[in-house]
Each structure stands twice: as structure tokens, then as C-alpha cells.
Amino acid sequence: MEPQRQLVSGSVCLLPPASCLSGSLCRLPRNIVQITHYKQYPPDISKVYSYFECRSRSEGQFNEVVFFGLQYLLKKYLAGPVVTEDKIQEAKIFYQLHFRQPVFDEEGWRKILEKHDGRLPICIKAIPEGKVIPRGNVLFTVENTDPDFYWLTNYVETMLVQVWYPITVATISREFKKILAKHLKATSGSLEGLDFKMHDFGYRGVSSQESAALGGAAHLVNFCSTDTVAGIQMVRRYYGCPMAGFSIPAAEHSTIISWGKNREKEAFESLLDQFPSGPVSVVSDSYDIFNACKRIWGDELKERVMERSADSTLVIRPDSGDVAETLLQVIKILEDCFGCSLNSMGYKLLPSYLRIIQGDGIDLGSVDEVLKKLRDKGWSAENVFFGCGSTLLQKMNRDTLNCVFKCSYVETNGRGMDVWKQPVTDPSKGSKRGRLSLRRNSNGFLETVERGAGKPEEDLLVTVFENGSILQEYTLEEIRKNAQLWQEDIIPCQHNQDHLQAEQQHIMNAVH
Amino acid sequence: MAAQDFNILLASDSYKITHYKQYPPDISKVYSYFECRSRSEGQFNEVVFFGLQYLLKKYLAGPVVTEDKIQEAKIFYQLHFRQPVFDEEGWRKILETMLVQVWYPITVATISREFKKILAKHLKATSGSLEGLDFKMHDFGYRGVSSQESAALGGAAHLVNFCSTDTVAGIQMVRRYYGCPMAGFSIPAAEHSTIISWGKNREKEAFESLLDQFPSGPVSVVSDSYDIFNACKRIWGDELKERVMERSADSTLVIRPDSGDVAETLLQVIKILEDCFGCSLNSMGYKLLPSYLRIIQGDGIDLGSVDEVLKKLRDKGWSAENVFFGCGSTLLQKMNRDTLNCVFKCSYVETNGRGMDVWKQPVTDPSKGSKRGRLSLRRNSNGFLETVERGAGKPEEDLLVTVFENGSILQEYTLEEIRKNAQLWQEDIIPCQHNQDHLQAEQQHIMNAVH
Numbered sequence: 001m002e003p004q005r006q007l008v009s010g011s012v013c014l015l016p017p018a019s020c021l022s023g024s025l026c027r028l029p030r031n032i033v034q035i036t037h038y039k040q041y042p043p044d045i046s047k048v049y050s051y052f053e054c055r056s057r058s059e060g061q062f063n064e065v066v067f068f069g070l071q072y073l074l075k076k077y078l079a080g081p082v083v084t085e086d087k088i089q090e091a092k093i094f095y096q097l098h099f100r101q102p103v104f105d106e107e108g109w110r111k112i113l114e115k116h117d118g119r120l121p122i123c124i125k126a127i128p129e130g131k132v133i134p135r136g137n138v139l140f141t142v143e144n145t146d147p148d149f150y151w152l153t154n155y156v157e158t159m160l161v162q163v164w165y166p167i168t169v170a171t172i173s174r175e176f177k178k179i180l181a182k183h184l185k186a187t188s189g190s191l192e193g194l195d196f197k198m199h200d201f202g203y204r205g206v207s208s209q210e211s212a213a214l215g216g217a218a219h220l221v222n223f224c225s226t227d228t229v230a231g232i233q234m235v236r237r238y239y240g241c242p243m244a245g246f247s248i249p250a251a252e253h254s255t256i257i258s259w260g261k262n263r264e265k266e267a268f269e270s271l272l273d274q275f276p277s278g279p280v281s282v283v284s285d286s287y288d289i290f291n292a293c294k295r296i297w298g299d300e301l302k303e304r305v306m307e308r309s310a311d312s313t314l315v316i317r318p319d320s321g322d323v324a325e326t327l328l329q330v331i332k333i334l335e336d337c338f339g340c341s342l343n344s345m346g347y348k349l350l351p352s353y354l355r356i357i358q359g360d361g362i363d364l365g366s367v368d369e370v371l372k373k374l375r376d377k378g379w380s381a382e383n384v385f386f387g388c389g390s391t392l393l394q395k396m397n398r399d400t401l402n403c404v405f406k407c408s409y410v411e412t413n414g415r416g417m418d419v420w421k422q423p424v425t426d427p428s429k430g431s432k433r434g435r436l437s438l439r440r441n442s443n444g445f446l447e448t449v450e451r452g453a454g455k456p457e458e459d460l461l462v463t464v465f466e467n468g469s470i471l472q473e474y475t476l477e478e479i480r481k482n483a484q485l486w487q488e489d490i491i492p493c494q495h496n497q498d499h500l501q502a503e504q505q506h507i508m509n510a511v512h
Numbered sequence: 513m514a515a516q517d518f519n520i521l522l523a524s525d526s527y528k529i530t531h532y533k534q535y536p537p538d539i540s541k542v543y544s545y546f547e548c549r550s551r552s553e554g555q556f557n558e559v560v561f562f563g564l565q566y567l568l569k570k571y572l573a574g575p576v577v578t579e580d581k582i583q584e585a586k587i588f589y590q591l592h593f594r595q596p597v598f599d600e601e602g603w604r605k606i607l608e609t610m611l612v613q614v615w616y617p618i619t620v621a622t623i624s625r626e627f628k629k630i631l632a633k634h635l636k637a638t639s640g641s642l643e644g645l646d647f648k649m650h651d652f653g654y655r656g657v658s659s660q661e662s663a664a665l666g667g668a669a670h671l672v673n674f675c676s677t678d679t680v681a682g683i684q685m686v687r688r689y690y691g692c693p694m695a696g697f698s699i700p701a702a703e704h705s706t707i708i709s710w711g712k713n714r715e716k717e718a719f720e721s722l723l724d725q726f727p728s729g730p731v732s733v734v735s736d737s738y739d740i741f742n743a744c745k746r747i748w749g750d751e752l753k754e755r756v757m758e759r760s761a762d763s764t765l766v767i768r769p770d771s772g773d774v775a776e777t778l779l780q781v782i783k784i785l786e787d788c789f790g791c792s793l794n795s796m797g798y799k800l801l802p803s804y805l806r807i808i809q810g811d812g813i814d815l816g817s818v819d820e821v822l823k824k825l826r827d828k829g830w831s832a833e834n835v836f837f838g839c840g841s842t843l844l845q846k847m848n849r850d851t852l853n854c855v856f857k858c859s860y861v862e863t864n865g866r867g868m869d870v871w872k873q874p875v876t877d878p879s880k881g882s883k884r885g886r887l888s889l890r891r892n893s894n895g896f897l898e899t900v901e902r903g904a905g906k907p908e909e910d911l912l913v914t915v916f917e918n919g920s921i922l923q924e925y926t927l928e929e930i931r932k933n934a935q936l937w938q939e940d941i942i943p944c945q946h947n948q949d950h951l952q953a954e955q956q957h958i959m960n961a962v963h
Contacts, residue, residue, distance in 0.1 A: 267536070
């Protein structure tokens with residue numbers, strides 16, 4: 001019996017009967033309206049030139065971005081002969097049904113097949129991947145190389161704009177690295193182990209397998225620590241690195257609670273038995289983290305723990321409660337049970353067989369807060385590792401770094417013209433004008449030169465794709481080098497703040 | 513059949529490969545469940561279940577383990593853990609990571625349906641009917657999601673509630689996995705590049721060309737490249753006024769603002785259009801632009817702003833029929849697993865032939881406690897849905913259906929059936945005192961049903 005609820009009588013969309021579409025999915029993904037744009041450009045237009053940037057914001061958290069991920073999109077979706085007769089036919093049928101009128105430019109697409117063997121007559125220039133660039137600068141440009149295909153430049157916008165995601169993950173991941181480096185340096189005097197301080201836990205929390213691959217890979221630009229296998233695979237296939245990330249055996253709640261509520265000790269002990277060498281991580285909050293640390297680890301299994309070598313650390317994992325407070329209580333209990341020593345900077349260190357990983361509720365704010373509170377209590381950042389899921393791989397969007405793709409230059413009847421939008425309703429949505437290049441000016445700052453005024457020899461943009469071929473590739477090794485932290489990322493001081501402020505001012509001025 | 517080049521042994525959090533060594537000895541069954549945990553405060557009280565069929569068909573059905581894949585995984589994990597932990601038997605317990613990703617289509621379908629409730633409410637109140645509801649919210653999110661595959665999943669989830677989309681990948685996903693050849697429609701539309709490429713002083717020529725190129729059927733024209741108010745007043749409302757008025761009701765010009773305050777810009781635009789083109793009153797006494805003219809607002813739209821816009825329009829006497837909406841990131845990207853607290857937890861095991869209910873209950877966060885034992889879902893005597901724990905449910909009352917067993921998909925759903933299941937209820941559209949009590953009582957009951 002159902003409660004008193006009535007269905008709304010409204011149109012559930014009834015579809016006209018249509019024969020099932022056969023054939024493989026066109027490898028070139030499409031945004032629908034852009035199918036109709038070939039009819040909308042001015043007559044005799046022969047070139048459309050567009051660019052991608054992460055627009056500046058006067059206030060805002062992220063001043064610079066890590067460029068990453070374009071190579072994946074080029075290799076996977078744009079390279080080689082991507083237009084075939086089958087795909088044209090499939091698209092034709094699709095769009096007839098979808099628009100309920102014939103708007104598809106069959107002839108235009110067939111010409112790509114006839115003139116260029118199905119390879120895309122566009123040219124893409126980009127800054128090298130891994131480079132860290134201030135907001136508001138051109139990151140890549142796209143233009144057609146054959147005047148018949150002016151419409152192709154913005155056709156690929158939808159797909160290329162998705163590079164916002166690996167850029168944003170790589171950027172946020174690097175921001176984590178700055179915070180961790182700062183605390184690690186301050187409390188231990190070195191950056192040893194930095195690359196393993198932030199572990200990617202985000203596989204289940206992203207929106208798809210492919211996003212896991214992209215986001216997971218982007219994190220590996222900055223760190224070597226991950227459980228997101230898809231990211232490692234992506235980097236292996238598209239960025240030439242066979243094994244970019246590592247992990248350790250670790251428990252999850254099901255492997256603890258399946259022993260029964262009164263057998264948590266047996267569950268823990270079994271883990272020590274099964275993984276006698278190498279580090280092992282044990283989630284310890286299934287019932288009571290404090291009891292688990294004090295009574296089980298700190299007493300009943302204390303000797304087993306102390307037996308483990310420095311290469312076979314027990315890493316205890318809380319997974320609930322206030323992020324900082326829980327950690328502080330746990331480390332206090334462990335200090336009481338196992339003792340500690342002082343490192344060369346005078347900060348406290350748990351015995352080498354014992355560490356903690358905090359993987360719950362970690363974001364840029366909380367990781368800074370936790371490390372600060374630990375430091376205030378005299379603890380080194382060496383004691384703790386971090387894990388991050390959604391914040392690293394999902395809690396972001398195209399507006400996080402204001403990623404956009406805009407047309408800035410066209411040629412009609414052989415004449416070039418700078419174009420731009422400048423909505424009176426929102427000046428921040430204005431776009432750059434003309435052909436663009438990126439240079440380092442005489443003060444050493446990166447800046448975008450507009451209106452075609454840039455000198456080719458100074459241009460840092462590199463042709464990466466042309467007429468279906470990839471002309472420049474980057475390995476993860478090169479990318480990691482490009483994305484390294486700078487000295488001022490780790491030790492901000494008055495001098496550098498001025499330096500950074502001056503740079504920011506200059507960048508702001510450089511926008512028109 | 514699952515995709516050939518996909519290796520299920522490499523599709524989970526790597527630590528799960530080590531779990532076969534961590535369960536108690538002689539364990540023979542592990543039983544887990546998925547839920548969207550309750551929150552006492554929070555925006556979403558109910559969720560639309562969607563997307564599992566895609567995961568089953570794409571990744572789990574058929575023979576997914578081959579010798580090649582086992583060997584590939586073995587080599588991978590040796591390098592990744594820097595010690596041999598991979599066990600060819602032990603991988604079976606790793607499905608959680610992949611299945612939990614169903615949080616995404618569930619969340620998109622749920623948020624999309626929340627949009628539908630708001631739109632239906634205003635449409636009903638200002639026009640007396642729900643005609644055209646399915647076209648009121650257009651998916652603009654393709655470029656703003658994190659990957660092509662997410663676009664397919666999210667785009668498909670929106671099509672559970674609406675028929676209006678530019679995210680082709682979603683249509684394709686539904687065609688392949690949910691038996692619907694064409695689940696969504698669109699119209700020819702401009703973008704800024706097709707306007708500004710004419711030059712700053714030729715916006716009128718650009719607009720006119722659009723009317724020429726698309727003489728029949730609706731056409732959408734983004735009009736804020738330089739000055740939306742000038743474009744509406746001078747170009748549409750004067751220089752091209754006759755061309756606009758020529759268009760039939762089937763060939764509507766849909767004007768698109770794309771910047772500025774969401775509600776204010778819309779109100780100013782509709783005022784200008786009223787001044788230039790006039791309006792009429794519908795059967796409920798609300799104002800309607802002429803049938804050849806409509807507006808689509810696709811900038812800054814979320815659940816809050818769409819409600820606010822329609823409310824303000826209504827306060828000024830305008831029907832919701834005048835406006836369409838587009839949504840990108842909010843529909844497909846601005847969400848995460850915590851939006852609906854989606855989790856996968858073990859609740860029952862069998863060891864040495866003996867069954868045992870298991871659960872977590874961290875003292876540090878009671879809300880993270882999990883359900884216990886074998887579970888079923890039933891409709892109780894008051895008509896409310898509730899989960900029965902500890903294996904106490906009666907099989908004949910259980911609403912859970914076996915959809916997958918031993919590599920085979922046993923139950924499939926078409927989009928048509930899914931759309932019917934996800935239809936709005938009367939009280940979604942017209943909340944009134946009686947129904948509020950009814951809803952509150954339901955919520956209370958649900959809260960009580962958690963342990």
C-alpha cells in the first residue's frame with residue numbers, strides 16, 4: 001500500500017521510434033551546439049584563433065597554476081585520422097534525430113577526410129607541461145591550418161577545456177606540497193620524504209574511472225604516494241613513466257570489523273603477522289581510536305610493535321573526529337606508551353617503528369592547522385603522513401581557477417582582426433585580444449603579449465600538435481622537474497613577499 | 513560484455529589487493545552494502561538511484577579476469593608495493609572502489625530532480641500546467657566536468673529528469689547502456705566566438721546572419737558579448753525587430769544573457785523586451801512574451817538562484833514560461849561523495865559456516881556508524897520505505913532485486929522505466945500544510961529507522 005501520493009501527469013519525454021544507432025562511438029567527442037557553428041561565422045572567414053587561460057582573480061586562493069594534461073587529450077582524442085566515413089554517417093543520423101532538423105555539416109567533415117586523410121588541420125601551441133604559470137596568462141592556443149576549416153578551432157573547445165581538471169588537481173596538489181614542505185623544513189631541517197607525505201585516497205570519490213586516471217596522474221606530478229592505480233596507468237601510457245607512485249599494505253574497516261567487535265586485537269595482530277616487513281597501515285578507529293592506541297597497540301601488542309624495524313613502520317590511522325584534536329590525542333597516547341626522542345631541530349619524534357597517517361577531513365586549511373598545532377606542541381612534521389580523497393580529486397570545478405577558452409583573432413578575406421568579448425555586465429569576463437605569446441620580461445616575470453606584438457624568438461609557447469601529429473611530448477620526469485617547488489615556496493620571508501607582491505602587481509597590470 | 517582492455521585487477525585502490533591477507537581465517541562470505549547516509553540537517557532528503565547498470569555492463573559483466581590481466585597486475589603490484597603482495601585469488605574483494613563511484617550518477621540525478629521540483633513549482637503556479645517542463649533545464653556541463661567518461665555519466669543522469677542537453681556523451685551512454693536511442697534534444701545556438709568574429713561593430717550583422725541561417729526551428733543567440741542591454745534594445749528590439757517578429761512560435765528566438773547578476777540581468781532584459789515587443793496575459797494572469805521570443809539564462813544557475821530568479825519574475829508578474837535555464841558545473845561537477853554521504857560498508861560475514869553481524873561505530877563520530885547484518889528494504893505498514901537490519905527482513909517484502917550474479921546481469925532497466933520511476937510526485941510541486949506534516953512525519957520515521 002502506498003501513501004497518498006499522486007504522480008504528476010506531465011510529459012515524460014516520448015521519443016520518436018528510431019532505428020538503433022550502430023557503429024562505434026565517434027572518438028571525437030562533441031558539444032552539440034558547436035555542430036551548428038560553421039553556419040554562424042562571417043562569410044569568407046578563413047582563420048579562427050583561440051586561446052586557453054586560467055583567468056586572474058584579484059582575490060583568490062591560487063595565484064599560479066601547474067599546466068598538465070593536454071598531452072593525454074591530444075594522444076587519446078585528437079591525434080591521427082580521427083574522421084572516417086563511418087563516423088560521419090553515424091554523426092549525421094545522430095544529429096538529425098537530436099536537432100530534429102538537418103544542421104549537420106556533412107560536407108565540411110568529409111572534406112577533412114578528402115583533403116587531410118581524416119587528420120585535424122589545426123595547430124596547437126602550448127607551454128611545456130609541468131610549468132608553473134601565474135594566473136591570467138595564455139597557456140595554449142589553437143588555430144586552423146587550412147582556411148576551409150575555420151570552424152574546427154572552436155569545435156575542439158569542449159574537449160580541450162576539460163584540461164581544466166588535471167591543471168586544477170596538479171595545482172592543488174602542489175599547494176599541499178608547499179604547506180608540507182614548509183612545516184617539514186621548519187621542524188626537521190630537511191625535505192626528506194616530502195614526496196610521500198600526501199597520499200591519494202581519491203579513487204572512489206571521483207566521478208568516473210577516467211577522471212580517476214586524470215586526477216590521479218596530476219597528483220603524481222608532485223608526489224609519489226597513491227592508491228589510485230588508474231593514475232599510475234595513465235602516466236605509464238601517456239607520459240612515459242612505468243611506475244610513478246607507490247603504496248603500502250593497509251587495512252580498511254571491513255578487514256578489522258569482520259573479526260568481530262571483541263577481536264580487534266586479533267585483527268591488528270594478524271596484520272603484523274601477515275606483513276612482517278615493510279610499512280603497514282592500520283585503521284584503528286572502528287570502535288574507539290583512543291582505546292585502540294592505549295590498550296591494544298600501546299599495551300597488548302606493544303612488544304610486537306617495538307620489534308618492527310624502521311623499514312617496517314606501523315602507521316596508525318585515525319579516521320573520524322576532529323582532524324587536529326584527534327591527532328594530538330593519539331600522538332600523546334603513543335608518546336606515553338612508546339616514548340619519543342628529539343631530532344636535530346629539537347622537535348619530538350616517535351620511535352622509528354611508529355608513525356601516524358591522517359586521511360580524514362584533510363584539505364589545504366586543515367593540513368596546515370594540524371601541522372601548526374603539532375609544532376606548537378613540539379612535534380616534528382616527520383611523525384605524520386596525510387591522505388586526501390575528494391579534496392584532491394573531486395572538490396573543484398572549472399571556476400576554481402577560472403579556466404576558459406576564447407577566440408581572440410580571426411582572418412576574413414585575407415585580413416586579420418583582433419576580436420574579444422567585453423561584457424558591460426562583468427568586466428572580469430573580458431578576453432584577450434589578437435594573437436598571443438608568452439614571454440619572460442626584463443624583470444624575469446612571465447607575461448602574455450597580445451595583439452600579435454610578441455617576438456617569436458621570445459615566445460615560450462611550443463607547437464605541440466599540428467595537422468594530426470604530436471610534435472612535442474613531455475615525460476613525467478621532465479614535468480616533475482618543471483613543477484618543483486621554489487625556495488620561496490618553502491620559506492616565505494619579507495624579501496620574497498615583496499618580490500611576490502611586485503610580481504602580482506605586474507601581472508594585474510598586464511591584463512590589458 | 514565488459515570492455516576488453518579494461519583490467520579489473522587494476523581498477524581499485526591499491527591497498528585492497530592486500531586485504532585477502534587481512535580477513536579472519538576461514539572466512540567464506542563478506543556481505544557489504546551501499547547507502548547515502550542520513551544527515552539530520554541537510555539539503556537532500558531523498559536520492560534518485562541511477563547508474564549501477566552502466567558500471568555492471570561496462571566493467572563487471574562477462575569474463576573480466578584473463579590470464580593476461582592477472583600477469584599484468586602481478587608485474588604492476590610488484591613494482592608498486594616494492595614487495596610481492598599480489599595474490600591471484602585475493603583480488604576478488606576489491607569491487608568497492610569501483611562500485612562506490614555510483615555516488616556520481618546518483619548525485620547528479622538527485623540534484624537534477626531537485627531542479628525539476630523547483631521549476632515545476634513555479635511553472636504550475638504561473639501557467640497552470642507543466643507543459644514543457646522537461647525542456648526547462650538544459651545541460652551545459654560537458655566542458656566543465658573532469659573527463660569524457662564523467663560527461664557521459666553525468667549527462668545521462670540529467671536525462672533521467674529532462675530531455676534537454678548539449679552533452680552528447682550522455683545521450684550516447686544512455687543509448688548504449690539504457691536502451692534509449694535519443695534521450696535528449698537541442699537547438700542551434702551561438703557562442704561568443706561566432707558573434708565577436710564579425711567584429712565589434714558588426715554585432716547586428718552577426719545576429720542577422722543567425723536568423724538567416726536558421727529560419728525554422730528555435731535558435732539561441734548569446735547577446736552579452738559587449739552590452740546585453742544595448743543588444744536587446746537597439747539590435748533585437750529595433751534594428752532587427754521585424755525579422756524577429758516574422759518568426760513563428762516553432763521558430764522562437766531565444767536570447768541568452770551570460771554575465772552580470774543572475775536575477776537582475778534577467779529582469780532588466782525581460783523589461784526591455786516587453787517595452788520593445790509587448791506581452792500578453794496567460795490564463796493565470798501572468799505576463800507572457802510573444803511566442804516568437806524567449807530567454808535562456810545559463811550563467812550562475814544553481815538550486816538557489818533558479819528559485820530566486822523565478823520568484824522575482826513572478827513577483828513582477830511574469831510567467832515561468834518565458835525563461836529556460838542552462839546549467840553546467842552545478843549540474844555535473846560541483847558535487848562530491850559527501851554531498852549525499854555515499855558509503856560502502858561491510859555488515860555481515862560468515863566464518864567456519866557461522867554468520868556474524870559486523871559494523872563500525874567510532875566513538876569519535878557516531879554519524880559514521882554503519883548498518884548491521886544482512887539488509888533488506890521494505891515498505892512498512894504506513895507506506896514508508898525502511899531498511900531492515902540483522903537479517904530480520906522477510907524475503908517477500910524485500911524491494912531489493914538481484915541484478916548481477918556470477919558475471920551475468922539478471923535485471924536491466926530502460927531509460928523509459930527509470931524516467932517513470934523518477935517522476936515527480938504531487939507534493940513535490942505543491943507543498944502545503946497537510947503535506948508538510950506528512951513529510952515531517954516521514955522524516956522522523958526515517959530518522960528513527962537508523963538503529
